[in-house]
Structures are given as structure tokens and as C-alpha cells.
Amino acid sequence: xxxxxxxxxxxxxxxxxxxxxxxxxxxxxxxxxxxxxxxxxxxxxxxxxxxxxxxxxxxxxxxxxxxxxxxxxxxxxxxxxxxxxxxxxxxxxxxxxxxxxxxxxxxxxxxxxxxxxxxxxxxxxxxxxxxxxxxxxxxxxxxxxxxxxxxxxxxxxxxxxxxxxxxxxxxxxxxxxxxxxxxxxxxxxxxxxxxxxxxxxxxxxxxxxxxxxxxxxxxxxx
Amino acid sequence: xxxxxxxxxxxxxxxxxxxxxxxxxxxxxxxxxxxxxxxxxxxxxxxxxxxxxxxxxxxxxxxxxxxxxxxxxxxxxxxxxxxxxxxxxxxxxxxxxxxxxxxxxxxxxxxxxxxxxxxxxxxxxxxxxxxxxxxxxxxxxxxxxxxxxxxxxxxxxxxxxxxxxxxxxxxxxxxxxxxxxxxxxxxxxxxxxxxxxxxxxxxxxxxxxxxxxxxxxxxxxx
DNA sequence: AAGTGGTCTAGACCACTGA
DNA sequence: CAGTGGTCTAGACCACTTG
Numbered sequence: 001x002x003x004x005x006x007x008x009x010x011x012x013x014x015x016x017x018x019x020x021x022x023x024x025x026x027x028x029x030x031x032x033x034x035x036x037x038x039x040x041x042x043x044x045x046x047x048x049x050x051x052x053x054x055x056x057x058x059x060x061x062x063x064x065x066x067x068x069x070x071x072x073x074x075x076x077x078x079x080x081x082x083x084x085x086x087x088x089x090x091x092x093x094x095x096x097x098x099x100x101x102x103x104x105x106x107x108x109x110x111x112x113x114x115x116x117x118x119x120x121x122x123x124x125x126x127x128x129x130x131x132x133x134x135x136x137x138x139x140x141x142x143x144x145x146x147x148x149x150x151x152x153x154x155x156x157x158x159x160x161x162x163x164x165x166x167x168x169x170x171x172x173x174x175x176x177x178x179x180x181x182x183x184x185x186x187x188x189x190x191x192x193x194x195x196x197x198x199x200x201x202x203x204x205x206x207x208x209x210x211x212x213x214x215x216x217x218x219x220x221x222x
Numbered sequence: 223x224x225x226x227x228x229x230x231x232x233x234x235x236x237x238x239x240x241x242x243x244x245x246x247x248x249x250x251x252x253x254x255x256x257x258x259x260x261x262x263x264x265x266x267x268x269x270x271x272x273x274x275x276x277x278x279x280x281x282x283x284x285x286x287x288x289x290x291x292x293x294x295x296x297x298x299x300x301x302x303x304x305x306x307x308x309x310x311x312x313x314x315x316x317x318x319x320x321x322x323x324x325x326x327x328x329x330x331x332x333x334x335x336x337x338x339x340x341x342x343x344x345x346x347x348x349x350x351x352x353x354x355x356x357x358x359x360x361x362x363x364x365x366x367x368x369x370x371x372x373x374x375x376x377x378x379x380x381x382x383x384x385x386x387x388x389x390x391x392x393x394x395x396x397x398x399x400x401x402x403x404x405x406x407x408x409x410x411x412x413x414x415x416x417x418x419x420x421x422x423x424x425x426x427x428x429x430x431x432x433x434x435x436x437x438x439x440x441x442x443x444x
Numbered sequence: 445a446a447g448t449g450g451t452c453t454a455g456a457c458c459a460c461t462g463a
Numbered sequence: 464c465a466g467t468g469g470t471c472t473a474g475a476c477c478a479c480t481t482g
Contacts, residue, residue, distance in 0.1 A: 219391030
């Protein structure tokens with residue numbers, strides 16, 4: 001039923017920009033309940049094919065987008081899932097005032113004392129991902145007493161600190177000297193960076209830039 | 223109601239790995255209808271927080287993932303949405319047998335004659351994105367007679383050729399000489415590449431590698 | 445084979461928002 | 464303020480999958 005509706009849009013019955021009948025009418029046409037149409041429409045809306053607005057009605061998107069859902073697993077699981085042995089090396093841990101760009105990412109008006117953690121995740125003893133993380137101890141006091149030699153901040157946070165929302169960005173980055181050393185590659189090598197910042201309510205939790213080893217790909221089906 | 227349920231999982235009532243009561247019981251507990259629980263659970267499942275299996279029940283994911291939904295707009299809209307003037311330059315168009323890696327991406331057993339199109343998209347006359355595209359004329363014959371000087375293959379395809387599924391991948395890439403020339407940057411500059419392949423049913427439509435200008439970021443909220 | 449989630453119906457009310 | 468989508472209920476049946 002839902003698939004029938006989806007087909008009706010994809011097969012060209014309705015064209016980009018077209019307005020669709022209201023749910024109730026579509027339900028009558030198709031001989032099904034309104035809730036069914038509603039659910040089908042919700043799906044299509046989630047996939048980015050249509051736009052729905054109360055009172056405005058439902059329209060086929062005239063500017064279609066490719067919507068990709070990316071799963072970014074906990075790094076240990078990604079490495080072990082690839083059949084490699086996971087390792088972790090703490091490189092630096094210190095409390096410091098964060099630079100302005102980190103404060104901006106976190107939505108703070110002014111720089112702030114935070115815990116900075118730099119670490120490298122290893123797959124079969126070879127560098128896989130270098131992370132440079134700032135954690136806000138005002139939001140997550142427990143991080144200050146955690147033994148970061150043995151516990152990855154990454155995993156401790158996901159296990160203990162739920163977040164309400166966050167931002168993710170992907171970009172390419174040329175390896176500078178410290179990154180090249182951490183990832184065991186030539187300076188200037190093109191690397192993929194994932195930047196993530198999370199909050200619980202209005203309180204920032206952490207902001208991290210993770211840089212993957214050369215050749216890393218992030219992929220999914222659409 | 224849905225939010226109440228979501229809260230119940232996020233607030234630590236249920237822990238990673240825990241099994242949740244069946245929908246019907248939760249509905250009784252919360253004093254709501256089973257359909258409501260079902261919808262809430264569906265949401266949580268979509269966000270990657272829980273795993274649901276018929277007969278197996280519902281579990282809080284023990285290996286949480288960060289699930290990011292990325293919208294990749296049609297490039298012209300992205301450029302115009304940024305307030306810049308859109309431009310397009312065709313660089314090459316020829317029919318040729320595709321290399322083995324392109325055939326592999328498309329799921330073809332053997333290389334195949336296809337149309338190759340290389341083009342650059344411009345924002346305010348400056349290079350924004352370079353695309354190297356292979357189109358399968360067996361699936362999309364119309365592409366052979368299209369005037370690619372004036373029409374971007376990108377837009378023509380999204381307007382005329384629906385796809386049933388596809389694959390997308392992101393990775394970093396150092397600029398080789400032709401790319402550096404196309405994007406007006408130094409050779410070796412780290413660039414972000416988006417590789418996309420689409421099919422209609424079992425028939426491959428197109429496979430494209432798009433490389434964005436230096437500094438390009440792809441971001442979203444989670 | 446039984447237990448669980450997935451989908452559907454028919455009906456109601458609510459919430460947002462565009463004319 | 465009226466029209467549309469969003470959410471909810473109470474009940475039914477189906478489909479998958481695991482023990």
C-alpha cells in the first residue's frame with residue numbers, strides 16, 4: 001500500500017513541483033485509511049522526495065536532493081568489524097583554555113577551560129584514526145578523573161553521556177607534521193576529517209576532530 | 223508521548239544491551255495505544271538507538287552509532303543557495319570503453335562502451351566542483367543526443383531519469399595535475415571527493431566522481 | 445509453533461500556518 | 464480562521480524469526 005503510493009510518485013503520475021491531493025482524498029482514491037496515506041507520505045518526506053506543510057499541502061520537491069544516511073560507528077567497533085585488532089594510544093591530556101574556533105563550534109561566547117585529549121586509534125598496531133578532542137568538564141565532570149591511558153574518551157562518553165543533539169561535518173585536510181607523524185604518512189597527504197560537536201540541552205559536551213588514515217572511505221547506500 | 227518514550231531510553235532507565243518490554247506491555251505501562259509505542263519505537267530504530275526484531279524483541283543498541291543524514295543537493299542549487307552565480311563548463315565528452323574500476327562500481331562483469339563527461343561547475347566564475355562522469359547509454363539513450371555544452375548531465379539526469387537505488391561514498395583526494403587545473407588550486411591540495419553510482423532496477427545509469435574545491439565541507443545536524 | 449514487531453482500519457482531536 | 468498535516472486510540476490481522 002505504501003509502496004503503491006511511493007510508486008505513484010516515482011512513476012511520473014506526479015511531477016516535480018506538483019501539488020498532491022490532500023491525504024483524505026488520496027485515501028479515498030486508493031481505498032485505504034488516511035493513516036496509511038499519512039505513513040506513506042511521512043516516509044516519502046523522510047526520503048526527501050516530497051515537502052509537506054500544514055495548510056500548505058503536499059508537493060513533490062522541485063529541487064530533488066540525494067539524501068544519504070551515514071552510520072558512524074564507535075571507532076573500536078569499526079576496526080574490529082574489519083577483522084583487525086583494536087589498539088589505542090593516548091598522546092596528550094591536559095586542561096587548557098580552548099582556542100576561539102573550538103569555543104565557536106560549541107556555541108560558547110568566550111573560550112573556556114576544558115580538557116583536551118589527543119589520541120590515536122590503531123588497527124593491527126597501525127594508525128587508523130587520530131582524534132583531537134575537547135571535553136567540557138562543566139558538563140561532564142567525570143572525565144577529569146577518568147584514566148585516559150586505558151579508557152578511550154570516545155567510548156566512555158558514548159556509554160555514560162547521552163546527548164540531545166549535535167553537528168557533524170566532513171572535509172578533506174592535508175596532513176601537517178603532527179598529523180603525519182600520528183598517522184604514519186607523508187606530510188601533505190590528503191586525509192578525511194570528521195568534526196563532531198555534541199550538546200545535552202544547551203550544555204556543550206565535546207567537540208572532536210577525527211582524522212582518518214589515508215584511503216579512508218565513508219560510504220552508504222541511497 | 224513519543225518524546226516521553228524516547229526520554230525513557232535516553233535517561234538511563236534502559237541501558238545499552240537491555241531488552242525492552244514488548245510494545246503491548248509498554249503501552250499498558252504508559253497508558254497509551256500500542257500504535258503509539260510502535261511509532262515511537264520506529265523513530266528510535268530509525269535513529270539507530272534501538273534494534274527491533276520480530277520475535278526477538280527490542281533491544282537498546284549496545285554498539286551505538288552516530289547516524290547522520292546528509293542532503294546532497296543538485297549542485298546548481300547549492301551554489302545559488304550560497305548566493306553565488308552559477309556557471310558550467312564542459313571540458314570533455316566522448317564515447318569510450320570504461321576502465322575496469324568504473325565497471326566494477328557499476329556492477330558490470332566487463333567494461334562497456336559508455337559516454338564519459340567531464341565538466342566543472344562554477345560559483346561566481348570560480349571553480350566549485352569538478353565532475354568526471356560515466357553514463358550508460360544502454361540505460362539512458364537520450365544522453366547521446368543531449369547538448370552537453372548547455373545542459374549539465376547532472377541536472378538532465380535528475381530531471382528525466384529516476385533511480386531505484388544507488389551508492390555514495392566520501393573520501394579525501396590529493397589534487398593531481400588535471401584536477402588542480404580544473405579547480406584552480408595547487409597540485410597536491412587535499413580535496414573532498416563524492417562518488418555516486420545509481421541504478422534503475424539492475425541497469426546502471428551513471429557513476430560520477432565529484433571533487434569539490436578546497437575548503438569544501440559537508441555538514442549536518444544529528 | 446508461538447511470540448514478537450509491522451501494517452492496516454476507522455475515527456477523533458490537535459497544532460500549525462497560509463490566505 | 465479555516466484547511467491541512469500530525470498525533471493518538473482501540474482493535475485486527477499479517478509476517479517474520481527464533482527457540
